[in-house]
Amino acid sequence: MSYGILVTNASGFTQIDGTYDNISSFSSGTVARSYVTSSGSQVLNKVTFPSNTPTDYLLFAKPSAQTTLRQITVAVYSDGFAFFTPWQASDNFNIDYFIGVRSEDMPANNSPDHGLEVYKANGDQAYSSNNPNFKVSAVSFDDLSSTSTTPSAFTVSSMTGIYTLMSGKNYVGRSPQGWPSYSIIYSFFQEFDYTAKTITGKITPVTNAAPSQSGSFGGGFKTNLIGTLT
Amino acid sequence: MAYGLNVWDASGNVRLDTSDREFRYVAFYTGSVSASSSTNVSVSGLTNDGTWGLNETQGSNLFLELSIGTNQFTVTNTNSFNSGTYNVQVFRI
Secondary structure (H helix, E strand, C coil): CCCCCCEECCCCCEEECCCCEEEEEEEEEEEECEEECCCCCEECCCEECCCCCCCCCEEEEEECCCCCEEEEEEEECCCEEEEECCCCCCCCCEEEEEEEEEHHHCCCCCCCCCCCEEECCCCCEEEECCCCEEEEEEEEEEEECCCCCCCCEEECCCCCCCEEECCCCCEEEEECCCCCCCEEEEEEEEEEECCCCEEEEEEEEEEEECCCCCCEECCEEEEEEEEEEC | CCCCCCEECCCCCEEECCCCEECEEEEEEEEEECCCEEEEEECCCCCCCCCEEEEECCCCCCCEEEEECCCEEEEEECCCCCCEEEEEEEEEC
16 A cells, blocks of 8 residues: 555454445345245245445345344345245244445435545545444355355354344255255355354255256355444 | 554444454456356455455356455356356455
8 A cells, every 4th residue: 555544453454444445334124034935935025225226235134133043044136135034934033134335335425423534546435434334253264065064153252233244155056855846945044043142154945946856056165254333 | 452543423432443353345246157167357465364255146046166266266157058147246354
């Protein structure tokens, strides 16, 4: 960096550098879970993208009620997204979400208070303390190779306000089990266990599909993040 | 506090603390991979050191595999019949 500002945390990780964009909450809300019944019927509760949502958005989510054990995955459509529970899991609950975008894609703030704004060399905003920014609590990486892969788990001291990054690989495999009636689609779920205070990746059936005599799997590198919006 | 930067909002809420680890967006890459092929995408500085993250967000395509390398990532399409479109987000943590 030839000029500008570089902020590192006490452990040496860069927080702000005016080169890369910090992440802010563009839109947030609460939506009921979606799921697929045993007969293949879909109960869909879709969130429509707000106008001006950039194409490189990120989705973060957590169960609204921080009790019991919940598994969610995300399905993205051309006009929105929905959070699904595992196949045939009809237990109803709500999910809090927010759409994360680069600081430069945040709506103009015409009445900023005080604090810090950092701009990149091209004049686009990289950071603003007027926006809630995503603070990372923990990160892990998986290499998804089959439905028997054991993804990473996070254990935290407090689950309060913890969101997980939902963007990334969701459909990861199709199994021929169910032939000749159907096949099963596996998805990457995030499991929130509010008793054990863990958030764990799970590869779990999300829906049935047309029958297939052969299976397939597509995954590879995946980044898992948990954190809070501050 | 040893050193670093604290930022508050007008209500006195801490927006940035010296212990925070921030999520920063590097770039978004999109493209196409032919059937049974791989493509390498250059990303300056990328390395698998725990401070770089990437995800393929074309989540409904079962046949795309993502791998991280040095100064590049690779997308492999295992589908023998159809090309695939990838959307890869790269970020620092």
